[in-house]
Amino acid sequence: MRRAVRRPAVAVVVPEPVTTGSVDLLVVDDGTALRGYDCRDVVRVEEVAGETGGYIVRLGRLGPPREVACREILASVALTAREIRPVPPALRDRIEGEKPWAVGIIERGICLLY
Amino acid sequence: MESPGGVSPLDEAREELLREASLSADASGRERAHEESGPMRSLLVFSLGAEGFAVDLMHVRRVLRPERIARVRGAGPEVLGLMNSQGEVLCVLDLPRILGAGSGKTSTAGMEGKFIVVIQSGGKEAGFLVDAVRDVMELAASSVHPVLDSVDPSRARMFEGTVACGGQFVGLLSPSSCLNP
Numbered sequence: 001m002r003r004a005v006r007r008p009a010v011a012v013v014v015p016e017p018v019t020t021g022s023v024d025l026l027v028v029d030d031g032t033a034l035r036g037y038d039c040r041d042v043v044r045v046e047e048v049a050g051e052t053g054g055y056i057v058r059l060g061r062l063g064p065p066r067e068v069a070c071r072e073i074l075a076s077v078a079l080t081a082r083e084i085r086p087v088p089p090a091l092r093d094r095i096e097g098e099k100p101w102a103v104g105i106i107e108r109g110i111c112l113l114y
Numbered sequence: 115m116e117s118p119g120g121v122s123p124l125d126e127a128r129e130e131l132l133r134e135a136s137l138s139a140d141a142s143g144r145e146r147a148h149e150e151s152g153p154m155r156s157l158l159v160f161s162l163g164a165e166g167f168a169v170d171l172m173h174v175r176r177v178l179r180p181e182r183i184a185r186v187r188g189a190g191p192e193v194l195g196l197m198n199s200q201g202e203v204l205c206v207l208d209l210p211r212i213l214g215a216g217s218g219k220t221s222t223a224g225m226e227g228k229f230i231v232v233i234q235s236g237g238k239e240a241g242f243l244v245d246a247v248r249d250v251m252e253l254a255a256s257s258v259h260p261v262l263d264s265v266d267p268s269r270a271r272m273f274e275g276t277v278a279c280g281g282q283f284v285g286l287l288s289p290s291s292c293l294n295p
Contacts, residue, residue, distance in 0.1 A: 032187040033195075090240035091205040093295050094190040103196065103203045110184040110196045110203060 022078040028070035034111035079104050153255045160244040166284035173289040175232040180225040206241045235289035
């Protein structure tokens, strides 16, 4: 014998799918522009001795090992999906060498994410 | 011999002739105007130094005042940088450099009074820093002349043609050529 299916007394609310995640970035100043690196990829940061100074950021926890020289370590910031934009195609075609995967909008301005 | 109303048959004939002449002049004027107009184009005219340039309004997305432009390491010399335009990241290009007119990089320091003309074509978009926006003009498509022979061939590919504006010939830019390296 079949039972009648009753509707639940309280409406079940299904939340809208939203991106709540964020990515923690190490923001550095390379002397020309701001660059952002995924904090999870950073192995360590070394200070360069001597007159020129600066820092070497060693990366490679998530990807292949590499190092980046920079003038200053600025901050570690958490960027949400709202603050990350694709690289404008007009720029992507005009960059030689390592290309950024996105552009981040931070308080200090615009930083390229590598 | 005069008619009862005081108008002679000769005057009537003359008036009739004048009416016909006037109607025929109107008709030929309309025909000429129709031939001359054809499809129309709207152009945005701007200047870089003393030189004038134009771009079809169909490709102009907006005109902005420049704000802080972030430089990009490793980008070509024609890239001035990136600008945050109401949450949208805009690539700003150096038009004189693209046109091969300037060897020195345009400074982004003294941008007061300048404008950024945002051009879109073929899914690409970029802003071009210009000194002044002069006018929006409407002209017949037939008024666009070929690029002048005196223009260097490598530079000529950046133009669709030449138009006369305010007693000066201005180059009509080809948006797709300017946006693609």
